[in-house]
Amino acid sequence: EKDGFDHYMLKEIHEQPRSLRNTMAGRIDEAKREIAMPDLGLLPEAVKEIEKIYIVACGTAYHAGMIGKHVFESLAHIPVEVDVASEFRYRNPLFSQKMLTVVVSQSGETADTLAALREAQRNGSRVLAITNVVGSSIAREADYVITTNAGPEIAVASTKAYTSQVIAFYLLGLYFAQVKQTIAANEREALLHAMTQLPDQVEKILTHADEIRAYAASIKDESQMFFIGRGLDYAVSLEGSLKLKEISYIHSEAYAAGELKHGTLALIEEGTRVVALSTQAHLHEKMVSNITEIKARGAVVLGIALEDNMELHRSVDDVCLIPATHPLLAPILSVIPLQLISYYTAVALGNDVDRPRNLAKSVTVE
Numbered sequence: 001e002k003d004g005f006d007h008y009m010l011k012e013i014h015e016q017p018r019s020l021r022n023t024m025a026g027r028i029d030e031a032k033r034e035i036a037m038p039d040l041g042l043l044p045e046a047v048k049e050i051e052k053i054y055i056v057a058c059g060t061a062y063h064a065g066m067i068g069k070h071v072f073e074s075l076a077h078i079p080v081e082v083d084v085a086s087e088f089r090y091r092n093p094l095f096s097q098k099m100l101t102v103v104v105s106q107s108g109e110t111a112d113t114l115a116a117l118r119e120a121q122r123n124g125s126r127v128l129a130i131t132n133v134v135g136s137s138i139a140r141e142a143d144y145v146i147t148t149n150a151g152p153e154i155a156v157a158s159t160k161a162y163t164s165q166v167i168a169f170y171l172l173g174l175y176f177a178q179v180k181q182t183i184a185a186n187e188r189e190a191l192l193h194a195m196t197q198l199p200d201q202v203e204k205i206l207t208h209a210d211e212i213r214a215y216a217a218s219i220k221d222e223s224q225m226f227f228i229g230r231g232l233d234y235a236v237s238l239e240g241s242l243k244l245k246e247i248s249y250i251h252s253e254a255y256a257a258g259e260l261k262h263g264t265l266a267l268i269e270e271g272t273r274v275v276a277l278s279t280q281a282h283l284h285e286k287m288v289s290n291i292t293e294i295k296a297r298g299a300v301v302l303g304i305a306l307e308d309n310m311e312l313h314r315s316v317d318d319v320c321l322i323p324a325t326h327p328l329l330a331p332i333l334s335v336i337p338l339q340l341i342s343y344y345t346a347v348a349l350g351n352d353v354d355r356p357r358n359l360a361k362s363v364t365v366e
């Protein structure tokens, strides 16, 4: 059942080259080099009318939604708010018919996300669901559905569902951009080409899993960890931090690197372990200066960067390089080492990786 892997989580991490291909399958028209969304039902005329998007989800799916915000704003020029479902549904959000609400849920059964969907519809917003489970409550009630096709996810800690949700956002963002003509043809083609490379690039990262296992062994006795980044890297930091805490039980915090000096820097002391993501060229210099600040206070830093960026080496203690890609797509690659860090740390600690304490796979109560 686990295909020879020790845990479902590791199996699912290794399934990502395939699950990513499955999410993209049939949605990229290779001949025309454009996105085809034949099964979506959201017609170009309706897309053109969308003036604002709410993205609503919980946990890991919320972190995917944070990437979705960058994608919609940068590609389709539509302003986006992202919210956790349990906040969104009780804060009386403002709706109009020119809004689209996007809910993201692996299981399609999360109580707060389902309630947010209903709240949006009651207020006249159409709802698009990104979900992994065909026939789930959320899939049935949404106006439009993108099924991620990642296959069943058994481990409580979500891995392949997350990367497929992020891919779904790229597909949607590109589709909207295509319809609204907010993206030049050559830029769209470059992105599509880079997307099709991602599964092989994930495969390549997975062949270096042993190096990550060694890193995990070195942090297993830590009482706290930090993940820092800016922009998309901050969104991925949040996901890396959640992964680590939910199965290793090490207290971990993700921070927008520019916010460090507004408080968190006080927690950095000799030997504090930090994972710093820097995949966004335009933010790289700023990251280097944040890393320099924490290193001056004794932090031990693992940098995660694209392999075409060699400058990071000088400022960190250790570096994990991932294959070069389009900056918007970097989260799909940079999250893989973070998933592996979480997995191997939990294994080193002897924890029940697939069924962490206190957590359920599908949260159908509030």
Ligand code: F6R
Binding pocket: 058, 059, 060, 061, 062, 104, 105, 106, 107, 108, 109, 110, 113, 156, 157, 158, 159, 242, 243, 246, 361, 362, 363
């Ligand atoms: C974390 C994790 C949870 C889920 C969250 C939402 O690894 O799996 O944070 O992402 O409970 O679940 P779904 O996506 O089923 O709505």
